[in-house]
Amino acid sequence: MKPITITNVRVVDLRFPTSRESIGSDAVNKDPDYSAAYCILETDAEIEGHGLTFTLGRGTELCVTAIQYLSKFVCNRTLESMTSDLNGLYLQLVGDTQFRWLGPEKGVIHLACGALLNAVWDLYAKAEGKPVWRLLTEMTPEEIVAIVDFRYISDALTPEEALAILQTGKRGQAERLAALEADGYPAYTTSVGWFGFSDEKIRRLCHEAIAEGWTHFKLKVGGDAIDDLRRGRLVREEIGWDRRIMLDANQKWGVEEAIGRTLQLGELKPYWMEEPTSPDDILGHARIRAEVAPIRIATGEHCHNAVMFKQFLQAKAIDVCQIDSCRVAGINENLAILLMAAKFGIPVCPHAGGVGLCEYVQHLSIFDYLGVSCSLEDRIIEYVDHLHEHFRDPVVIQDGHYMVPTRPGYSGEVLAASLMRFEFTHGEAWRTEHDEIRSLHK
Amino acid sequence: MKPITITNVRVVDLRFPTSRESIGSDAVNKDPDYSAAYCILETDAEIEGHGLTFTLGRGTELCVTAIQYLSKFVCNRTLESMTSDLNGLYLQLVGDTQFRWLGPEKGVIHLACGALLNAVWDLYAKAEGKPVWRLLTEMTPEEIVAIVDFRYISDALTPEEALAILQTGKRGQAERLAALEADGYPAYTTSVGWFGFSDEKIRRLCHEAIAEGWTHFKLKVGGDAIDDLRRGRLVREEIGWDRRIMLDANQKWGVEEAIGRTLQLGELKPYWMEEPTSPDDILGHARIRAEVAPIRIATGEHCHNAVMFKQFLQAKAIDVCQIDSCRVAGINENLAILLMAAKFGIPVCPHAGGVGLCEYVQHLSIFDYLGVSCSLEDRIIEYVDHLHEHFRDPVVIQDGHYMVPTRPGYSGEVLAASLMRFEFTHGEAWRTEHDEIRSLHK
Numbered sequence: 001m002k003p004i005t006i007t008n009v010r011v012v013d014l015r016f017p018t019s020r021e022s023i024g025s026d027a028v029n030k031d032p033d034y035s036a037a038y039c040i041l042e043t044d045a046e047i048e049g050h051g052l053t054f055t056l057g058r059g060t061e062l063c064v065t066a067i068q069y070l071s072k073f074v075c076n077r078t079l080e081s082m083t084s085d086l087n088g089l090y091l092q093l094v095g096d097t098q099f100r101w102l103g104p105e106k107g108v109i110h111l112a113c114g115a116l117l118n119a120v121w122d123l124y125a126k127a128e129g130k131p132v133w134r135l136l137t138e139m140t141p142e143e144i145v146a147i148v149d150f151r152y153i154s155d156a157l158t159p160e161e162a163l164a165i166l167q168t169g170k171r172g173q174a175e176r177l178a179a180l181e182a183d184g185y186p187a188y189t190t191s192v193g194w195f196g197f198s199d200e201k202i203r204r205l206c207h208e209a210i211a212e213g214w215t216h217f218k219l220k221v222g223g224d225a226i227d228d229l230r231r232g233r234l235v236r237e238e239i240g241w242d243r244r245i246m247l248d249a250n251q252k253w254g255v256e257e258a259i260g261r262t263l264q265l266g267e268l269k270p271y272w273m274e275e276p277t278s279p280d281d282i283l284g285h286a287r288i289r290a291e292v293a294p295i296r297i298a299t300g301e302h303c304h305n306a307v308m309f310k311q312f313l314q315a316k317a318i319d320v321c322q323i324d325s326c327r328v329a330g331i332n333e334n335l336a337i338l339l340m341a342a343k344f345g346i347p348v349c350p351h352a353g354g355v356g357l358c359e360y361v362q363h364l365s366i367f368d369y370l371g372v373s374c375s376l377e378d379r380i381i382e383y384v385d386h387l388h389e390h391f392r393d394p395v396v397i398q399d400g401h402y403m404v405p406t407r408p409g410y411s412g413e414v415l416a417a418s419l420m421r422f423e424f425t426h427g428e429a430w431r432t433e434h435d436e437i438r439s440l441h442k
Numbered sequence: 443m444k445p446i447t448i449t450n451v452r453v454v455d456l457r458f459p460t461s462r463e464s465i466g467s468d469a470v471n472k473d474p475d476y477s478a479a480y481c482i483l484e485t486d487a488e489i490e491g492h493g494l495t496f497t498l499g500r501g502t503e504l505c506v507t508a509i510q511y512l513s514k515f516v517c518n519r520t521l522e523s524m525t526s527d528l529n530g531l532y533l534q535l536v537g538d539t540q541f542r543w544l545g546p547e548k549g550v551i552h553l554a555c556g557a558l559l560n561a562v563w564d565l566y567a568k569a570e571g572k573p574v575w576r577l578l579t580e581m582t583p584e585e586i587v588a589i590v591d592f593r594y595i596s597d598a599l600t601p602e603e604a605l606a607i608l609q610t611g612k613r614g615q616a617e618r619l620a621a622l623e624a625d626g627y628p629a630y631t632t633s634v635g636w637f638g639f640s641d642e643k644i645r646r647l648c649h650e651a652i653a654e655g656w657t658h659f660k661l662k663v664g665g666d667a668i669d670d671l672r673r674g675r676l677v678r679e680e681i682g683w684d685r686r687i688m689l690d691a692n693q694k695w696g697v698e699e700a701i702g703r704t705l706q707l708g709e710l711k712p713y714w715m716e717e718p719t720s721p722d723d724i725l726g727h728a729r730i731r732a733e734v735a736p737i738r739i740a741t742g743e744h745c746h747n748a749v750m751f752k753q754f755l756q757a758k759a760i761d762v763c764q765i766d767s768c769r770v771a772g773i774n775e776n777l778a779i780l781l782m783a784a785k786f787g788i789p790v791c792p793h794a795g796g797v798g799l800c801e802y803v804q805h806l807s808i809f810d811y812l813g814v815s816c817s818l819e820d821r822i823i824e825y826v827d828h829l830h831e832h833f834r835d836p837v838v839i840q841d842g843h844y845m846v847p848t849r850p851g852y853s854g855e856v857l858a859a860s861l862m863r864f865e866f867t868h869g870e871a872w873r874t875e876h877d878e879i880r881s882l883h884k
Binding site: 021028029030031032033055056057058059061062063066069097098099100101102103105106107108109110111150151152153155251252254255256277278279280281282283284287288302304307308310311314315321 | 470471472475500503504507508538539540541542543544547550553592593594595597616695696698718722723724733747753756
């Protein structure tokens with residue numbers, strides 16, 4: 001087969017004006033415009049690699065510029081030169097001697113790494129003619145281990161331990177896959193309880209979601225204490241006590257406040273309390289978790305790399321590990337976190353409240369079930385029902401479950417017409433109708 | 443007095459081609475071009491506020507763009523509207539509802555916050571006709587406490603505890619100031635032992651530094667183990683055993699490797715081992731510290747915010763707290779860290795290996811001595827002898843000590859001619875002579 005060479009990297013600043021309808025709103029993120037720094041690896045073959053990192057609107061241009069710079073590590077290379085040493089590629093991207101000062105391995109430049117690596121993986125899977133979950137599942141344990149950067153995590157997980165987890169994961173894989181293909185992977189909906197929604201709208205959305213087969217519902221809290229409780233009771237009235245409710249404070253509280261507020265909300269019997277405080281506060285989460293037990297603590301969507309996740313696990317700070325497929329650098333770093341979580345016995349329930357995230361995380365969770373944790377117990381993927389129409393291979397939800405994707409790639413490819421329409425600032429959505437929103441981006 | 447209003451924020455991408463001489467080189471940062479995203483608050487009065495955030499060259503444009511965006515929180519405001527609520531300004535800068543996704547409070551956008559806050563503090567001090575250290579020292583404890591963001595740190599330091607520290611700090615202040623004005627603040631030199639220097643050059647520089655009165659010398663390690671030891675012995679030969687040597691691995695090692703390597707280097711009797719592993723690894727540092735005792739562990743130049751420093755202190759992970767005046771957001775966040783370090787009894791020895799950092803951190807350390815920790819025990823400020831000629835009010839070093847600065851402001855103001863000459867890419871330094879270096883920035 002002719003080698004595939006990357007001939008150019010095209011980067012798009014893609015923004016959807018979701019803030020108009022309070023979609024995605026919570027106690028901290030009051031007006032998100034679901035956006036992405038989006039890149040396309042153009043090649044000398046028929047296929048392209050598409051990758052994105054999720055953002056909230058303003059600042060997407062920073063990730064775009066960072067991707068443009070980092071694309072020098074990808075351009076004019078053959079796909080094979082990258083896939084034969086994916087950890088080497090990761091180290092190049094995070095190790096640029098001048099650029100890394102701006103992180104290292106966090107913030108804008110790490111989000112940019114994520115987009116590029118996602119695009120490389122997309123291209124890799126398309127070249128192999130497989131969806132990413134299958135590409136991963138069909139790799140040998142040794143191949144997976146070779147992708148992971150163990151520099152800073154081997155005190156918690158050695159390559160040998162990772163290998164053993166993956167070898168065990170090969171057993172019973174066919175049966176687990178058959179079960180997934182029949183029933184799908186369990187999901188929960190965040191679309192009913194955004195912060196900016198009225199009581200009436202929340203009631204109506206709960207009602208509709210139950211009719212669609214949803215059994216797990218997330219509610220945003222972190223506002224006035226009485227108000228949070230009232231809204232929680234309202235959701236409980238609608239969904240009853242057999243279904244589950246997750247609460248999400250989006251980092252609103254300090255450690256001691258988080259303990260008090262979580263205990264107050266205990267009457268709602270939450271399945272978990274999410275982001276009770278600063279996403280950097282490992283020891284804070286450990287204390288909160290100890291003091292609010294048995295209420296389970298979740299965090300991760302703002303956790304910026306594998307070194308941080310390692311510590312959340314080591315410190316027994318979380319019950320639920322919520323990786324964000326784009327905040328950490330691509331599938332490489334997601335694999336490291338899946339493996340550490342498996343060793344520590346903590347379920348991974350990926351963050352997917354954004355554009356493209358549902359499309360991505362389904363692959364990670366499916367591989368986690370097929371080859372790493374091998375369990376669905378307390379595993380559930382977030383789902384928000386927005387913007388999927390812009391994807392070439394959108395997620396398929398049936399009866400509150402993600403159906404297993406079958407098309408080659410990582411499922412994050414946005415339709416060319418949508419890329420054109422929502423490109424900031426030249427796309428039609430930003431040029432003509434929405435002058436008011438555009439001015440907010442100044 | 444007529445109120446001062448910010449009329450415009452000018453931002454400069456300032457880069458010095460230091461990599462040509464291996465200045466600043468270490469095991470990880472092999473070719474730094476000491477740089478800064480630099481901003482000037484233009485006003486309707488005679489004075490301007492100058493602020494910078496230190497960078498290593500490529501990627502400075504990201505900080506420049508971020509500052510340009512965040513300047514909307516400063517432009518067209520009176521100075522008094524900001525100085526009357528500096529914590530409010532901090533919360534505005536770090537809390538932008540869409541921008542914060544790119545952090546929060548870390549990486550590019552936090553470095554940008556730092557530059558802007560540094561500029562506001564510079565303008566504030568100039569308006570008051572005082573150097574920043576004096577402005578801080580003459581504030582009441584209540585005023586200082588009001589500047590600090592306690593949202594995520596009050597579980598480690600309450601406002602009441604901070605107040606008590608600052609009230610105690612008022613005692614004996616005049617005597618401490620008199621001592622500083624006579625002798626200066628102790629410093630150490632990093633300029634002798636950069637990674638890229640030859641053995642001969644290190645010997646010569648040690649020799650010269652001893653003649654200048656230096657007593658503390660930093661050596662970069664993290665290369666080949668035998669080579670590190672050889673270079674350390676060489677420095678010991680030159681400086682003897684009465685002077686002190688600090689070792690700096692610049693994050694080169696994993697946790698277990700760091701323990702082994704630090705123990706190996708123990709024969710050099712280092713005053714501290716700096717950045718033995720990932721800057722995000724609080725628990726890793728705690729383990730290293732426990733296992734290499736009594737060798738002291740230092741880190742902080744890559745520690746991105748007060749929440750991280752809080753945990754380094756809570757976890758007993760460090761013996762030396764090395765704040766970087768620009769990586770955390772301005773004097774506001776540096777104050778939070780100085781106060782926490784004082785409570786935990788850990789000395790602050792600021793990072794200053796960069797352009798403008800020496801100029802900044804002297805103010806922080808002087809205030810720490812005068813009003814917070816009130817001690818010089820195991821306190822020492824880093825010094826590198828490069829690029830000071832570009833500053834309007836450069837640091838003055840005598841006999842290995844920082845002399846107390848007297849001019850109003852934060853001392854970070856770069857001469858107009860230097861701003862012009864080293865502006866990337868239009869300045870003369872980048873336009874004409876150095877085509878080769880310029881091409882590296884592509």
